[in-house]
Amino acid sequence: MxxxxxxxxxxxxxxxxxxxxxxxxxxxxxxxxxxxxxxxxxxxxxxxxxxxxxxxxxxxxxxxxxxxxxxxxxxxxxxxxxxxxxxxxxxxxxxxxxxxxxxxxxxxxxxxxxxxxxxxxxxxxxxxxxxxxxxxxxxxxxxxxxxxxxxxxxxRPKLAPLNEGGAAELLNKEILRLQEENEKLKSRLKATETQATNALDEKSKLEKALQDLQLDQGNQKDFVKAQDLSDLENTVAALKSEFQKTLNDQTENQKSLEENLATAKHDLLRVQEQLSMAEKELEKKFQQTAAYRNMKEILTKKNDQIKDLRKRLAK
Structure with a gap:
């Protein structure tokens, strides 16, 4: 079996x-x-x-x-x-x-x-x-x-479709409903595809505009950088010129001060020499006075007395 x-x-x-x-x-x-x-x-x-x-x-x-x-x-x-x-x-x-x-x-x-x-x-x-x-x-x-x-x-012949009515009729209605729904879905899909295409075109335009803007910004940044660099170079040159001018002024002032100092030293030496001559002249004049001679005699006597006292103390 x-x-x-x-x-x-x-x-x-x-x-x-x-x-x-x-x-x-x-x-x-x-x-x-x-x-x-x-x-x-x-x-x-x-x-x-x-x-x-x-x-x-x-x-x-x-x-x-x-x-x-x-x-x-x-x-x-x-x-x-x-x-x-x-x-x-x-x-x-x-x-x-x-x-x-x-x-x-x-x-x-x-x-x-x-x-x-x-x-x-x-x-x-x-x-x-x-x-x-x-x-x-x-x-x-x-x-x-x-x-x-x-x-x-x-x-055997192939199976023939069932007669209309009952389950077959309901099936046909369901098929028609599904076909209508399919057509609606196709219409919606077509509309969605159109919207998607428009969105892609808009996106492409925006991307191109963004690229152009970025390019312009890049060029503007390069121009600003070049302008800033030129301004910086001009500022450095001005500062360098001013510094050189200040240095030259300081050099001239230093030379002038050195000359003035040398002149002052000469004047000081001349004044000192004049003072020394004046002192000598004054001392000479003072020695020629009677008071000076009397004071000198008194000092001489006092010195002699001191010497005598020292000798006596030594004995």
């Missing part, structure tokens, strides 16, 4: 809808017939692949098992060869089954996208044993029982 289910029970459309056991797969008659067609296709592919595996064993028996006894190495070689062939057949079938299921899902999803629907799948349900057993029972009821269901033509 597990081997028979392995290649068939892979369609998500079967597992997603098995919620009501009383209604077999829980699908309407149309969808259930589609499932039966897919299972018939899977059974035919499975039968062909099993026949291929059986033929591998039959070929081995006819080509290799012709002797009565085999060694261990020969048995291992035979089994390895058989394993490689069976492995390749099974792998090829599994890959083909997976790709077939992808194509089936693609058909379903494409039809759903035409109605702006988003289908979802639950991979974990693929290993639900209860659902797998339900599929097995459904397969028994449909294919093992004798002619329970009529054979449906293998060529």
């Amino acid at each position: 597990a081997r028979e289910l392995g290649a068939d029970v892979t369609g998500l459309e079967v597992l997603e809808c098995m919620k009501d056991p009383e209604a077999e797969l829980g699908l309407n008659e149309h969808h259930q017939n589609e499932v039966i067609n897919y299972m018939r296709f899977a059974r035919s592919k499975r039968g062909l692949r099993l026949k291929t595996v059986d033929s591998c064993f039959q070929d081995l028996k006819e080509s290799r098992l012709v002797e009565e006894t085999f060694t261990i190495d020969e048995v291992s070689e035979v089994l390895n060869g058989l394993q490689a062939v069976v492995h390749g057949e099974v792998e090829s079938e599994l890959i083909n089954t997976a790709y077939t299921n992808v194509l089936l899902l693609r058909q379903l999803f494409s039809q759903a996208e035409k109605w702006y629907l988003k289908l979802q799948t639950d991979i974990s349900e693929l290993e639900n044993r209860e659902l797998l057993e339900q599929v097995a029972e459904f397969e028994k009821a449909e294919f093992i029982s004798s002619n329970k269901k009529p054979i449906i033509d293998n060529i």
Whole structure:
């Protein structure tokens, strides 16, 4: 049973809808017939692949098992060869089954996208044993029982859109509403793009004006710096000229003071000489007076008396 289910029970459309056991797969008659067609296709592919595996064993028996006894190495070689062939057949079938299921899902999803629907799948349900057993029972009821269901033509037309009304009408209204909203959003997006473009243009103009202003400020700063430097040079030159003039004045004043000092020294020496001559003249005149002569005589007598007293004291 597990081997028979392995290649068939892979369609998500079967597992997603098995919620009501009383209604077999829980699908309407149309969808259930589609499932039966897919299972018939899977059974035919499975039968062909099993026949291929059986033929591998039959070929081995006819080509290799012709002797009565085999060694261990020969048995291992035979089994390895058989394993490689069976492995390749099974792998090829599994890959083909997976790709077939992808194509089936693609058909379903494409039809759903035409109605702006988003289908979802639950991979974990693929290993639900209860659902797998339900599929097995459904397969028994449909294919093992004798002619329970009529054979449906293998060529199936594509699904046609549902008639207007009910859920389809609501879906169309929702689609129209979404299209109108989409148009509004497109208009708003266009207006926003226009505003953004205008804002970018304004930004470019402001950046250019800022660059021009910065350039003007730079030129103005250079002009101010040059003017300040020129003023500073003129000020330094004026100060240097004034300093040189002051230095020259001081040099002239120093020379004048030195000359005046020399003149004053000469005048002082002349005055001192005149004073000395005047003193000598005065002393000479004073010595010629009677008072001076009398004073000198008195001093001479006193000196003589002192000398005499000293001699007497010495004795």
